[in-house]
Amino acid sequence: xxxxxxxxxxxxxxxxxxxxxxxxxxxxxxxxxxxxxxxxxxxxxxxxxxxxxxxxxxxxxxxxxxxxxxxxxxxxxxxxxxxxxxxxxxxxxxxxxxxxxxxxxxxxxxxxxxxxxxxxxxxxxxxxxxxxxxxxxxxxxxxxxxxxxxxxxxxxxxxxxxxxxxxxxxxxxxxxxxxxxxxxxxxxxxxxxxxxxxxxxxxxxxxxxxxxxxxxxxxxxxxxxxxxxxxxxxxxxxxxxxxxxxxxxxxxxxxxxxxxxxxxxxxxxxxxxxxxxxxxxxxxxxxxxxxxxxxxxxxxxxxxxxxxxxxxxxxxxxxxxxxxxxxxxxxxxxxxxxxxxxxxxxxxxxxxxxxxxxxxxxxxxxxxxxxxxxxxxxxxxxxxxxxxxxxxxxxxxxxxxxxxxxxxxxxxxxxxxxxxxxxxxxxxxxxxxxxxxxxxxxxxxxxxxxxxxxxxxxxxxxxxxxxxxxxxxxxxxxxxxxxxxxxxxxxxxxxxxxxxxxxxxxxxxxxxxxxxxxxxxxxxxxxxxxxxxxxxxxxxxxxxxxxxxxxxxxxxxxxxxxxxxxxxxxxxxxxxxxxxxxxxxxxxxxxxxxxxxxxxxxxxxxxxxxxxxxxxxxxxxxxxxxxxxxxxxxxxxxxxxxxxxxxxx
Amino acid sequence: xxxxxxxxxxxxxxxxxxxxxxxxxxxxxxxxxxxxxxxxxxxxxxxxxxxxxxxxxxxxxxxxxxxxxxxxxxxxxxxxxxxxxxxxxxxxxxxxxxxxxxxxxxxxxxxxxxxxxxxxxxxxxxxxxxxxxxxxxxxxxxxxxxxxxxxxxxxxx
Numbered sequence: 001x002x003x004x005x006x007x008x009x010x011x012x013x014x015x016x017x018x019x020x021x022x023x024x025x026x027x028x029x030x031x032x033x034x035x036x037x038x039x040x041x042x043x044x045x046x047x048x049x050x051x052x053x054x055x056x057x058x059x060x061x062x063x064x065x066x067x068x069x070x071x072x073x074x075x076x077x078x079x080x081x082x083x084x085x086x087x088x089x090x091x092x093x094x095x096x097x098x099x100x101x102x103x104x105x106x107x108x109x110x111x112x113x114x115x116x117x118x119x120x121x122x123x124x125x126x127x128x129x130x131x132x133x134x135x136x137x138x139x140x141x142x143x144x145x146x147x148x149x150x151x152x153x154x155x156x157x158x159x160x161x162x163x164x165x166x167x168x169x170x171x172x173x174x175x176x177x178x179x180x181x182x183x184x185x186x187x188x189x190x191x192x193x194x195x196x197x198x199x200x201x202x203x204x205x206x207x208x209x210x211x212x213x214x215x216x217x218x219x220x221x222x223x224x225x226x227x228x229x230x231x232x233x234x235x236x237x238x239x240x241x242x243x244x245x246x247x248x249x250x251x252x253x254x255x256x257x258x259x260x261x262x263x264x265x266x267x268x269x270x271x272x273x274x275x276x277x278x279x280x281x282x283x284x285x286x287x288x289x290x291x292x293x294x295x296x297x298x299x300x301x302x303x304x305x306x307x308x309x310x311x312x313x314x315x316x317x318x319x320x321x322x323x324x325x326x327x328x329x330x331x332x333x334x335x336x337x338x339x340x341x342x343x344x345x346x347x348x349x350x351x352x353x354x355x356x357x358x359x360x361x362x363x364x365x366x367x368x369x370x371x372x373x374x375x376x377x378x379x380x381x382x383x384x385x386x387x388x389x390x391x392x393x394x395x396x397x398x399x400x401x402x403x404x405x406x407x408x409x410x411x412x413x414x415x416x417x418x419x420x421x422x423x424x425x426x427x428x429x430x431x432x433x434x435x436x437x438x439x440x441x442x443x444x445x446x447x448x449x450x451x452x453x454x455x456x457x458x459x460x461x462x463x464x465x466x467x468x469x470x471x472x473x474x475x476x477x478x479x480x481x482x483x484x485x486x487x488x489x490x491x492x493x494x495x496x497x498x499x500x501x502x503x504x505x506x507x508x509x510x511x512x513x514x515x516x517x518x519x520x521x522x523x524x525x526x527x528x529x530x531x532x533x534x535x536x537x538x539x540x541x542x543x544x545x546x547x548x549x550x551x552x553x554x555x556x557x558x559x560x561x562x563x564x565x566x567x568x569x570x571x572x573x574x575x576x577x578x579x580x581x582x583x584x585x586x587x588x589x590x591x592x593x594x595x596x597x598x599x600x601x602x603x604x605x606x607x608x609x610x611x612x613x614x615x616x617x618x619x620x621x622x623x624x625x626x627x628x629x630x631x632x633x634x635x636x637x638x639x640x641x642x643x644x645x646x647x648x649x
Numbered sequence: 650x651x652x653x654x655x656x657x658x659x660x661x662x663x664x665x666x667x668x669x670x671x672x673x674x675x676x677x678x679x680x681x682x683x684x685x686x687x688x689x690x691x692x693x694x695x696x697x698x699x700x701x702x703x704x705x706x707x708x709x710x711x712x713x714x715x716x717x718x719x720x721x722x723x724x725x726x727x728x729x730x731x732x733x734x735x736x737x738x739x740x741x742x743x744x745x746x747x748x749x750x751x752x753x754x755x756x757x758x759x760x761x762x763x764x765x766x767x768x769x770x771x772x773x774x775x776x777x778x779x780x781x782x783x784x785x786x787x788x789x790x791x792x793x794x795x796x797x798x799x800x801x802x803x804x805x806x
Contacts, residue, residue: 383755387748388789388796420703434752434783438798439703446794489795 059255059266059299059306060277061322062289065315066100070563071545072309072316074160074246077300078120083307085316086115086126089545089563093118093126098305100318111135114502114520117171121163127170129157130501130520134170148181155179156458156478160246160296164202171197171210174461174478178210180225187225194219195392196412199247199257199296203269211244211256214392214412218244218256218271231271234384236261239273242360246296250303257294257308260360264297264308266326275327277319278308284585284611284632285313312592312610343614343628344607345547345594346464346505351401352425353378354597354605356614362391364408366421368429369599374627376429379421381436386413388441396465396475401425405439409462411477414445416462416485442489444474464505473514473529475503482506482516484529495532499525505595509551509572517546517559524549524559524570538570548596548607552619558604560593567593567606569621580604580621585611585635587623608632702790702799707731707738709788709799720781720805723760725774727767730790730799737769738790746789747773751782781806 071089078084081098091114095104112135117127124137125148132151149170151157156175161168168181173196180187189208190197196214203209206223216234218241221227232241244265246257253274254267262280267273278291286292296309306319343365348355354367354375362384367375382391396409396416406419418439423432444460458478465474472485473495480500484493495514496503502520509515513526513535522543526536538557539546545563552558555572567590569578581590592610599605603624606615613628615636626636698711711728718724730738730745742764750757762773778784788799 381752387746388798389748389750389787418704433755434785436752437703437800438787440706440798441796443794443796489793 055323056325057321057323058275058326059250059303059319059321060264060275061320062287063305063318063320064100065287065317066096067315069094069314069316071311071314072296073311074115074117074296075307075309075316076118076120076162076298077305077307079301081300081302081305083298083316083318084118084120084124085307085309086118088114088116088311091115096316111137116159117161119161119163119168121168122166123163125161125163125168127158127161129159132157134158134161134168149179159197160199162201164204167202167206169200169202169208171200173198173213175458178208178221180208189221189225190219190227193227198245201247201249203249203252209247209249209254211247213243213245213259216241216244218247218254218267220269229271231267238276239265241265246294246298246309248297248299248306250299255297255299255306257297259293259295262291262293264291264294264306277306282631284635287313287315287317289317289319291317342612344609346395346397347548347595347597347605347607347614348397348399349597349599349605350399351600353399353401354599355397355399355406356595356607357394357397359394362394364394364397364406366406366423366435368425370429374625377431378423378429379432379435381419382408388417389436389438391415391417395463398465398467398472400467406436407465407467407472409465409474411461411463414443414459414461416442416444416465416472416474418442440489442485444476444483444491447491464503466506466508468508468512468529471529473506475506475516477503482514482527493532495527495529496525499527499534504546505548507550507557509555509557510553511555511572515549515551515557517549519545519547519562522546524557536574538574539568539576542568542576547594550596550598550604552598552602556619558596558598560596560606562592562594562609565590565593567596567604567617569619578621580617581606581615585632587626587636589636590615698801700799700801702797704797705733706792706795706797707733707790707799708735709801711786711788711801718778718784718803718805721777721779723775723777725772726762726776726786727770727772728788729770730788740790740792742766742771744791745771746791747771747787748789749776749778749784749786751780751784753783754780778803778805 070087072085073088074086076084083096085094087094093106093115094102097103112126112128114130115126116129119125125134127134133147134149136146136148155172159171159173161170170179176194177191178189178197178200194212196212197210198213199211201209208221210219217230217232219230241258242260244256245259248255252269256265258265264277266275278289281290281292292310293312294308294310299306304321308317342360343356346357352369354369356365358365363380363382365380366378368378369375384390391410393410393412394408395411398407404421406421409416420437420439422435422437444462460476461478462474463477470487474483476483481497482495483491486492500518502518504517504519506516514529516525518525523540524538524546528535543561546559547562548560550558557570558567560567565583567580568576571577582588590608593606594609595607597605602619604617608615611632613626613632615626616624626633696712696716700709708731711726714725732738747762758777759779760775760777762776765772784803784805786801789796
């Protein structure tokens with residue numbers, strides 16, 4: 001088995017000007033049993049292509065889509081044109097031929113636990129953030145993997161990779177740096193500059209290009225690791241970037257997967273925008289060139305293909321070359337995306353109120369739930385920025401009805417904010433746009449490195465939060481633990497160090513056990529909040545990628561499983577007694593469920609993240625209602641029927 | 650009056666609007682600290698505005714120049730921070746930040762004021778309220794790893 005393409009290695013030179021992908025066909029044509037159609041269509045389409053040989057082309061015509069993937073987060077082309085895709089939720093690597101046919105699939109556990117990045121050079125490199133290492137895998141014996149980089153002292157956890165001619169670049173998004181390995185030489189880049197490097201690529205002169213999602217920037221380093229410039233600023237207009245997550249270099253062009261703008265930006269090396277590819281999908285799962293949170297991309301060695309990974313939709317779209325010079329205007333309909341009700345992933349309910357993160361505007365929404373049919377938005381607060389009152393990436397939230405306080409964490413800045421909501425929950429429903437008053441901000445990065453008696457290696461990244469008895473429990477994604485913070489802002493204890501791998505969310509049950517979902521271990525861990533000892537486990541063998549967790553008054557635990565598209569319920573004895581939801585858009589449909597929360601009436605609200613909506617279920621799993629984006633809500637609701645007088649039946 | 654603009658009210662006015670509408674007899678700690686602020690009628694007649702930090706870690710004294718704040722014209726502020734006993738806080742500028750926002754519109758000012766220290770007072774200039782409506786001025790003070798905020802609200806038209 002040849003893992004680097006299944007074919008002998010051939011070096012393909014860069015696409016010369018005027019060369020065009022010879023056949024650009026929709027796979028739909030081949031789905032019907034008409035054997036005469038492919039050759040005929042091929043001839044018809046090839047003729048005009050050949051006729052126009054010599055014309056300029058650009059990369060950006062949709063070619064085909066590889067669907068039904070489990071959280072594709074990274075990809076890279078082999079020299080022969082095959083495509084490696086990392087399926088993070090499935091914990092595996094899949095190799096697809098140039099036509100999108102599945103060839104090889106390397107399953108998880110050996111040698112990696114949670115692959116996150118891939119690069120195909122003379123060897124295949126795979127990053128495994130769960131074990132904080134990068135492996136080099138032989139062409140014919142992938143089980144004999146060499147570890148080429150190991151943490152945690154060297155770096156926090158590896159993410160995206162790129163490799164070229166023996167040089168390997170590794171991003172460390174949680175550590176805010178990038179590492180370049182070349183033989184025995186190791187360079188650390190951008191430690192004082194980068195905030196959240198999520199993508200990196202090498203150019204043919206040895207330069208390194210890095211996309212920094214939190215700073216909405218692309219940075220360039222020369223082969224010696226010196227900062228050589230960069231471009232980008234935050235925004236939705238063309239030429240601006242919202243969350244540059246993936247990056248690729250080909251023929252002096254920089255291709256950027258701008259996740260939150262739902263498009264690919266193509267720039268010169270000086271940063272000038274040449275053109276964009278794709279736009280926000282309108283209908284659920286709409287594709288064929290429409291993009292939905294593109295997170296990574298790769299360009300084939302010969303420049304004829306570009307593959308774009310969309311983890312939320314579980315697919316990779318492949319683009320080919322299109323006729324014409326690089327367009328100076330977007331050839332598609334709309335160029336400016338609009339913020340939509342893209343809820344989550346976090347949600348917290350308390351009394352009549354419900355707090356939700358709105359990721360595209362970096363704000364937090366406060367809803368009132370007194371009306372049965374749908375919650376009313378009372379206020380939203382926060383926006384993008386770094387000073388008090390602004391965030392780069394609001395993540396963890398907590399709500400206390402008694403004091404009307406909200407707590408919000410921002411992992412990319414390492415901070416936790418406390419906000420007073422100046423609204424009376426009993427007052428008539430009304431919007432209060434200026435209701436938030438910031439009380440204080442705690443910079444967790446300024447805390448002592450000896451947190452609660454335990455040494456930590458990395459700047460804390462607070463991703464989730466809950467409170468109990470004047471103490472705040474914060475998940476620190478970087479150090480894989482829970483920080484316990486007192487009223488004065490001091491970290492008095494660290495829980496779960498050495499136990500947790502990928503803590504996602506946390507909650508207390510009525511008995512006082514702190515439950516933490518761990519995505520990479522596929523379980524919920526129960527800890528004693530005083531001693532830190534393990535009190536129990538839930539979901540081993542049943543959960544694949546547990547995410548949100550909450551408890552009801554009876555001590556039952558509800559856990560969302562992002563990879564399995566369902567929510568599981570465990571009774572107070574730990575028995576799995578209910579599964580809610582299946583993959584889809586209907587009344588029982590979930591796609592990538594994240595945050596979960598129990599309201600005062602006992603109903604369960606689930607952030608149906610990839611469906612851009614919230615779903616409400618009774619504690620026994622019966623669908624109650626959905627709300628959010630209408631296009632995504634409608635399939636879940638009963639059809640509305642009106643009589644001749646226009647009254648709803 | 651220049652451009653027919655004037656300050657109608659300061660922080661307490663809006664707090665009263667918010668909390669008065671609440672009609673909640675049980676005051677929480679934040680309501681108590683709001684009630685301790687200088688009454689609106691005193692602020693109206695005085696060039697010195699006062700407010701407690703939202704977490705009550707310090708007090709803010711602030712003077713606008715000119716007074717009242719003009720619409721769509723540069724103005725400046727002089728302010729100082731006091732500790733709980735009313736003594737001026739002796740702190741460097743790097744621990745103090747000032748900003749202003751229109752929370753109902755989700756935007757701030759088009760200018761970035763520069764801070765300078767002068768005999769215990771801090772001067773911020775320029776500020777510009779380019780749009781009529783409710784503005785909030787924020788003064789943030791950082792001590793160690795904790796930043797606290799004091800804020801004052803103005804209706805400008």
